[in-house]
Amino acid sequence: MSLRLGEFYVAPTWPLFLLFCAAPVIGVATFFRFGLYRLVTRYIGAQGAPLIVIAVGLSALFWALVVLLSGVPGIPRSVVILYPIIGSALVWGSRQVAAWLLMSTGVELPGRSREKAKNVLIYGAGTTGVQLLEALRRAGQYRTIGFVDTSPTLWGQYIAGVKVFRPERMAALIEQKDVKEVLLAMPKANRRERQMAIRQLETLMVGVRTLPAIEDLAAGRVTVSDLRPVDAEDLLGRDPVPPNPDLLARNIKNKSVLVTGAGGSIGSELVRQILRNDPRRLVLLEAGEAQLYEIELEAHELLKARAIAKEQGAAAPPEIVAVLGSVLDGALVRRTLQANSVQTIFHAAAFKHVPIVEHNAVAGLRNNTFGTLCVAEAAQECGVERFVLISTDKAVRPTSIMGASKRLAEMVLQARAAEFNGGTVFTMVRFGNVLDSSGSVVRRFRRQIEAGGPVTVTHREVIRYFMSIPEAASLVIQAGAMATGGDVFVLEMGEPVKIDDLARSMIRLMGLEVRDAQHPDGDIAIEYIGLRDGEKLHEELLLGENTSRTEHPRILKNHEPRLSANDLAEVLASLRAAMETNDVETIHAVLLRAVEGYRPEVRHLSPKTRAEAAAEDVPARLVG
Incomplete structure (x- = not known):
């Protein structure tokens, strides 16, 4: 104006x-x-x-x-x-x-430094993909070249100003537009579809990050911080079969439940899933103070979150009891069972690392076999209704002390179930490796790749079964509910995985190239270091052919040979005597006679024991 x-x-x-x-x-x-x-x-x-x-x-x-x-x-x-x-x-x-x-003043502006922005493709042009595009634009550090989607109706269309391409165009786009990363925005897709996309990207020499499954996304809109590297579960996991609510709750709801080894990978997941099924009391027995502190804190936080989500007038939250101690402390175990009126036990406490237990045979047998015996005896004396042992595929025709100790633990329960028909129901659930557990090969590979390599693989042909920790814990609970006494349940693990292939996939999906004879200028080398002490090339889950189906499609029931209570008592007495003097050779000799299919490394055996093993058609594994 x-x-x-x-x-x-x-x-x-x-x-x-x-x-x-x-x-x-x-x-x-x-x-x-x-x-x-x-x-x-x-x-x-x-x-x-x-x-x-x-x-x-x-x-x-x-x-x-x-x-x-x-x-x-x-x-x-x-x-x-x-x-x-x-x-x-x-x-x-x-x-x-x-x-x-x-x-x-030296402040760099996103609008003036577009040359430094990272070129990316978004795989998935749905609602989540559009939200991710908005998040990338807000961040200002990314230039979105386009969407990729499998839906033909979207090909050639523009969404939020960005073109949608067919998957077959990815290789050309990555090369022509210098794409550094492909971001998977497929949280609603089933796991098989996501794995197909990952396998397609694996050959393109580009970094891949993904959004978690829709149920794992935090409430609210997608953010760049939600993106994470592709991990082994994305590669190997499978869509879980919906659990049977009746089986999950049968031995938990309104009951007092004890989890031994509650701070471990499987034990802690059992705690989480048990809390979702409304126990009256949950007792956490753990030998490690730090692990016990962490799982008790997490249990209380889970209960607090559930209390906020529930309506007023809901049932009172379960009592959490944390007990610091060993399963070998019989007096402590009995006091714990009696004081808390425990009705169901999930026995997950064990030493599980094969090479460590191989070099510490006495400690491994004491914890895995005699610890199970101690808890089983206390459970019977205190009138516990159900005892579920978490076992392993390494117990089948074992080549290691760890596997033999777990097979003996199974035999302890089989013998007690046969001798004391009625009372406590003893059962065991056997499965293979779980993804991303403590000390797992997946974690080791990830650390080695981030450090620039080399990635260490024991053998080119080594094969393992894998399952996610949540699926394994859910199936353990459901299998335990189906037990009648002495049952050996085996979880259906899916297709075995070649560890060498897993290592190569993890390298490629981080946008790196394997350095080998064909690619001498690659980024990460793979080094083959040989099988570790006690390891096998291939793991098994069944001892015999006598297998039957159950009401759950991924739980099998196997009928396996066992020792009588008297014979087993003699074996355990011989083991105790050898363990008292740390006589490792005698320990192996006893295991050779007692554990079906046990094949220890030949270095453990004296010439006499080797001859006896050969005469009994129990061949020792030859290691150079």
């Missing part, structure tokens, strides 16, 4: 003053709606010019309508024309000055 009249203007009346005050109010509201205030701090640069012109123009139009509808005279029409022109110039100029000042 001052420019129009050629002199400083002061509104002579209150109506005119209020109309002039309305202009900046309308302008602020319009700028906020168009995101110009976010543009000031995140996207200062030429790309904001059209947005500024549109926002100022609309605010001028809205203000002109207010002036017109108010009927207040005294505002020339030329003011309505000058306002958007001068306003756009001032807003644009102020941002350019701010950009110059920030640049002069």
